Amino acid sequence: MRKRRPNLCLFTNRFGHGGTEHQFADLVSRLDQSKYDLLVGCFSKEGEFYEKVAVAGLPVVEFTRGRWFAPDTLSCALAWMRLLRRQGIDLVHTFDYYTTVFAGTLARLAGIPLLVTSRRDTGSMYTPRQRWVDHLTLAEARGYLAEGKHFAAGSMGPKIQAVIAYLDGGGREALITDPDNLERALAGQTGTRITPD
Numbered sequence: 514m515r516k517r518r519p520n521l522c523l524f525t526n527r528f529g530h531g532g533t534e535h536q537f538a539d540l541v542s543r544l545d546q547s548k549y550d551l552l553v554g555c556f557s558k559e560g561e562f563y564e565k566v567a568v569a570g571l572p573v574v575e576f577t578r579g580r581w582f583a584p585d586t587l588s589c590a591l592a593w594m595r596l597l598r599r600q601g602i603d604l605v606h607t608f609d610y611y612t613t614v615f616a617g618t619l620a621r622l623a624g625i626p627l628l629v630t631s632r633r634d635t636g637s638m639y640t641p642r643q644r645w646v647d648h649l650t651l652a653e654a655r656g657y658l659a660e661g662k663h664f665a666a667g668s669m670g671p672k673i674q675a676v677i678a679y680l681d682g683g684g685r686e687a688l689i690t691d692p693d694n695l696e697r698a699l700a701g702q703t704g705t706r707i708t709p710d
Contacts, residue, residue: 520550523606524616528560538562540692542569594623613675621682629688630672652710
């Protein structure tokens with residue numbers, strides 16, 4: 514019996530100018546489509562990097578939402594959850610705070626087993642007081658976030674907040690990694706895993 518390929522969904526805000534957007538388009542266009550079934554989700558197809566994803570032949574589904582608590586956002590959320598279930602998605606990978614709050618939280622409600630949020634490579638940007646963390650419990654993540662000095666507001670802070678919300682919603686595990694190391698992170702060789710207590 515032939516083993517089924519993992520069914521991945523990668524979700525971005527938009528395809529406009531920016532480092533995250535460029536990194537996203539580069540990653541999804543390079544993923545080996547013979548190894549994975551891929552689906553791309555976004556809030557908007559607008560932007561200069563959309564063409565790179567379209568040329569790769571990947572299906573892109575747009576979820577145009579309004580304000581967070583508007584009726585059209587609820588309709589969009591329900592459509593997203595139905596799509597995840599219908600497509601049999603195994604993993605949802607988000608790339609910023611808003612996509613993690615929307616796509617990640619709803620993925621959990623839809624029963625998706627694994628959420629990955631991206632962390633861009635910091636390389637040698639660590640100060641002498643910083644260190645690499647490969648595993649945190651939910652309680653540790655909450656504690657470090659509450660201290661207000663471990664996770665930068667514009668970097669890891671929003672990712673940790675989104676992961677906490679995901680795990681509070683019943684998620685089994687979250688993984689923070691950079692897109693270039695996704696396969697290694699899924700194999701447990703890199704990235705930061707956050708698990709319930």
